[in-house]
Amino acid sequence: MAKGGSSSRRVLGAALLVAALTTTAACSDSGSGAGPGAGGAPAPAAGQQAAAKARPLTASAALNEHLRKVREQRAARVLAARKWGLKQTPLEAPAPPAKKPAITTRKGFETDGTGLPPVFTTVPTKEKIVFLTIDDGAEKDPELIRMMTELDIPYSAFLSDYVVNDDYGYFAKMQRSQARGVALHNHTLNHRYMPALSYERQKREICGMQDVIEKRYGTRPPLFRPPYGNYNEDTLRAAKACGVRAVPLWASEAFPDRMEWREWDRDLHPGDIVLTHFRGKDDWKGSMPDMIRRVMNVITAKGYAVAKLEDYV
Numbered sequence: 001m002a003k004g005g006s007s008s009r010r011v012l013g014a015a016l017l018v019a020a021l022t023t024t025a026a027c028s029d030s031g032s033g034a035g036p037g038a039g040g041a042p043a044p045a046a047g048q049q050a051a052a053k054a055r056p057l058t059a060s061a062a063l064n065e066h067l068r069k070v071r072e073q074r075a076a077r078v079l080a081a082r083k084w085g086l087k088q089t090p091l092e093a094p095a096p097p098a099k100k101p102a103i104t105t106r107k108g109f110e111t112d113g114t115g116l117p118p119v120f121t122t123v124p125t126k127e128k129i130v131f132l133t134i135d136d137g138a139e140k141d142p143e144l145i146r147m148m149t150e151l152d153i154p155y156s157a158f159l160s161d162y163v164v165n166d167d168y169g170y171f172a173k174m175q176r177s178q179a180r181g182v183a184l185h186n187h188t189l190n191h192r193y194m195p196a197l198s199y200e201r202q203k204r205e206i207c208g209m210q211d212v213i214e215k216r217y218g219t220r221p222p223l224f225r226p227p228y229g230n231y232n233e234d235t236l237r238a239a240k241a242c243g244v245r246a247v248p249l250w251a252s253e254a255f256p257d258r259m260e261w262r263e264w265d266r267d268l269h270p271g272d273i274v275l276t277h278f279r280g281k282d283d284w285k286g287s288m289p290d291m292i293r294r295v296m297n298v299i300t301a302k303g304y305a306v307a308k309l310e311d312y313v
């Protein structure tokens, strides 16, 4: 996954509201090292500063330009949060680590096999960040893509072909909807209870979905999540044979009307993976935007930012 720049350099559409935020202290947590002596101006976001690109900026001009963009992005986010009815503006995730953390299988989640992709519910980090993951793919609400793009919140989708295959285009649009892309990962072809299947059938479920995602979206996903979070050693062996590097489960699950927690303390922790689903009003008490509103209100109120899973795993 390319690490083109910190989130602070991504600029949303509502550029005209720059004046709304004037504090330059806004840059303090951007962590992007674009100040004087950082080796030149930050790479401009696509289409943002063609004129500035034509001649080299001085260090201070580059800094000013950077600060302007940060303010612009903040203003857009504040506006988007208001538009979508969030109680607070989502917090900005810190710059991703230079090196991804080493991830091991969570205690109690091991199988007998060794050298298999790790199974985990939380990514090791001290940052107050969580990861948002959305499973299956039945509900294809265009509002979800619009909302997440405008709020500039990263998320990852774990797709199962049997519910995705009536409209691959929706997820192609999702994949392209954010500057750094929305990653599409493997959740099997048919969403079976994997431990009931032979090694060969599990392999068909996982490798088959790798093929679908590669054919439709251009990449073989590195991440796999077994349906219902159920797996055995054959599942992990098959996943590895299909090119899967890691098996992220989840620490909590978001619904439009509540959270469900895996941990006894019923709380978020640094690096927690949050699960939710592509569902609509027929399946649960609200729309996709209702669910996002609810989970974002919880995440932000607890002082967490949403980070991009692929920066860490």
Ligand SMILES: [Zn+2]
Pocket (backbone or CB within 6 Å): 135, 136, 160, 187, 191, 227, 228
């Ligand atoms: Zn599922």
